[in-house]
Amino acid sequence: MKHITICIATLQRPALLKRLLTDLAGQETENHFTFSVVVSDNDPAESARPVVAECCATLPLPIEYVVEPRRSISHARNKSLEPARGEYIAFIDDDEFPASDWLLRLYEALTAHQVAGAFGPVRPAYDPATPAWVKRAGFYERPEHPTGFPMPWVECRTGNVLVVREVLHQVNPVFAPQFGGGASDQDLFRRLMDLGHRFIWCNEAVVFEVVPPGRCKRAFLIRRALLRGNLSIRHSQDRWLNIGKAFVAVPAYALALPFLQLGGHHLFMRYFVKFFDHLGRLLALVGMNPVRVRDMQ
16 A cells, blocks of 8 residues: 655644644545655754654654754755655645645545646635735635646645655755745756656645734735745746846836725735735845745744
């Protein structure tokens, strides 16, 4: 029987990690595979250790705990792969929780289409106090596709994916350290696609991302956009295309923003944040990076 290793990189989110591990223990398999978990703690103080120890004692779930003291999502993800022994590797973020058939649907889609990996939707789970403009602006809505849709690398992220483990052995490093602030997952799947590997979408394999109030603040959204813009031009394949778009978008959005407010605050904020996405690219072009580390909310 095939085995899946679920890899989780975590940083100082003990309550969310406990919820995730509890939900993973209840995953349906229909006897198609077995699975286990590797938790990679990116906190040198090992803040996730008590949660993992508790879950090991109370849940019917094999969990291995490793520590990566170097603060970087790339290093933490690579560390999680070191003890992984499954024929397949699943990735899910520590601020997410899956539907009960999440892993099963990914496995069925991957094997049925005979591809290197399958991605699924990440849908927002909002706090009840979330402002209406945040929901209407769609900051946490991601594109979804029919099952079997061939994935472009720009939409590939490790928040919800199952990958054939052996294809990861064909790249070194798996997650590039130069993308320590984010985007190392997109870079990974771009390199794998360059080698000829195919990835598809599975719309039935759903996970939910917890969106706490801190992520709904304007300052957080702007800082995240600046970092996202900065990281986007590190992909050499689309570097100059993204820079060209930014030269056009920054003045265009600056002129349009006062008028967009007439369509509602959600519309204004949607494009105000996009403005900072493009501004981050231009700042990176001249060596300026006002946001170097992702805010952990």
